Amino acid sequence: MDGQMLSNAQILDCLERGVITLEPFDHRNLRLAHYRLRPSQLWRPSHQLPDGSHQRTFLHDFGDGPYEFRPKEYLVVTPLEHVTIHGNLVGSMLPASTLVDQCFSLTAGKLDPGYGNIGEQKQDFIMGLTNLLDKPNWFHPGQGVANIAFTDFRASKVLPTSWSIDERRIFQDRERRRRAEDDGPFYDEEI
Amino acid sequence: MYGTTPTNTQIAELMERGQLHIDPFEPENLKLAHYRLRPYQLWTPGPQLEDGSHMRTFAHDFRDGPKKFLPNQYLVVTPVEHITITGYLVGSVLPASTLVEQCFALTAGKLDPGYGRLGGRKQEFIMGIKNMLDEPNYFHPERGIANISFVDFRGTRFQEPQWTAAEKDDFRDREHRA
Numbered sequence: 001m002d003g004q005m006l007s008n009a010q011i012l013d014c015l016e017r018g019v020i021t022l023e024p025f026d027h028r029n030l031r032l033a034h035y036r037l038r039p040s041q042l043w044r045p046s047h048q049l050p051d052g053s054h055q056r057t058f059l060h061d062f063g064d065g066p067y068e069f070r071p072k073e074y075l076v077v078t079p080l081e082h083v084t085i086h087g088n089l090v091g092s093m094l095p096a097s098t099l100v101d102q103c104f105s106l107t108a109g110k111l112d113p114g115y116g117n118i119g120e121q122k123q124d125f126i127m128g129l130t131n132l133l134d135k136p137n138w139f140h141p142g143q144g145v146a147n148i149a150f151t152d153f154r155a156s157k158v159l160p161t162s163w164s165i166d167e168r169r170i171f172q173d174r175e176r177r178r179r180a181e182d183d184g185p186f187y188d189e190e191i
Numbered sequence: 192m193y194g195t196t197p198t199n200t201q202i203a204e205l206m207e208r209g210q211l212h213i214d215p216f217e218p219e220n221l222k223l224a225h226y227r228l229r230p231y232q233l234w235t236p237g238p239q240l241e242d243g244s245h246m247r248t249f250a251h252d253f254r255d256g257p258k259k260f261l262p263n264q265y266l267v268v269t270p271v272e273h274i275t276i277t278g279y280l281v282g283s284v285l286p287a288s289t290l291v292e293q294c295f296a297l298t299a300g301k302l303d304p305g306y307g308r309l310g311g312r313k314q315e316f317i318m319g320i321k322n323m324l325d326e327p328n329y330f331h332p333e334r335g336i337a338n339i340s341f342v343d344f345r346g347t348r349f350q351e352p353q354w355t356a357a358e359k360d361d362f363r364d365r366e367h368r369a
Binding site for chain 2: 002045051052053056074076090105107128151153157159162163164166167169
């Protein structure tokens with residue numbers, strides 16, 4: 001059997017069984033086959049690290065209301081909902097259609113099985129949000145930011161997956177930064 | 192029966208049957224239902240042509256390392272992998288999540304059945320990559336560029352797709368340029 005996209009009833013079933021978590025969950029945001037994610041916080045990219053990623057500094061909490069982006073500004077946005085995936089499901093993102101009339105664009109990847117926690121720690125899902133205008137532009141959080149859908153592969157025959165050396169390095173770099181912000185150096189073996 | 196998303200087992204089977212080619216293929220880049228594409232070359236858009244597309248000039252080969260993008264620069268990127276689809280499958284492309292923290296955005300379309308060959312010649316899959324910052328920004332190739340998944344329509348009822356007049360013109364223009 002191939003992967004099937006979950007309907008809202010099946011998403012609810014997965015939530016009840018703990019295969020997916022979406023916290024906080026609000027029934028009103030569950031559509032036919034998508035859950036509407038709301039923006040929580042904005043982060044400004046600062047200097048570039050040797051691995052190509054950028055450090056981020058906290059900028060705005062949407063609990064305090066809308067945010068005025070500078071002309072063409074790119075910021076990192078985290079959603080209100082913490083999403084975790086425990087079974088063989090993949091989460092995929094679509095920009096909220098309201099971004100079109102707000103003149104913003106979204107960059108977002110997919111969520112793989114196991115997503116949501118690294119070790120004991122919460123793994124934040126980050127997306128990129130850009131003001132496409134040459135002038136300041138307000139982003140209103142009530143309009144949502146993205147929609148997540150899930151494809152279910154639990155009944156399918158799957159091959160075991162592994163990380164490439166590059167992916168392991170990316171993970172290690174992220175872990176190193178997280179620990180450096182916490183209690184000091186990273187002692188794990190280098191790849 | 193409707194279109195369904197093949198798992199990695201089924202992607203491997205499709206490749207064995209010759210209905211899908213991903214070349215070069217690295218097993219470690221095959222995830223649960225996606226294949227992780229790596230960037231290969233960058234191209235700078237040049238003068239705009241009558242059909243709206245832009246001429247392209249070679250800008251960078253990622254075998255030479257990361258590329259420093261100018262502020263807000265948009266370049267065309269080709270992947271290492273050459274993909275051909277001979278069965279009734281559609282390929283869809285998602286940006287790599289690593290683009291978010293690198294502050295780049297990706298523009299990519301879909302791959303239709305028959306994709307990968309144009310009249311005996313290799314058809315390149317092109318995507319657009321843009322530095323979203325007002326300052327120079329390095330793109331590191333080892334972080335990947337996109338993930339491709341497939342929807343399988345074999346065994347479903349469908350009408351044979353037809354090209355519109357505009358699509359035929361576009362095809363002729365591309366052939367003419369090639």
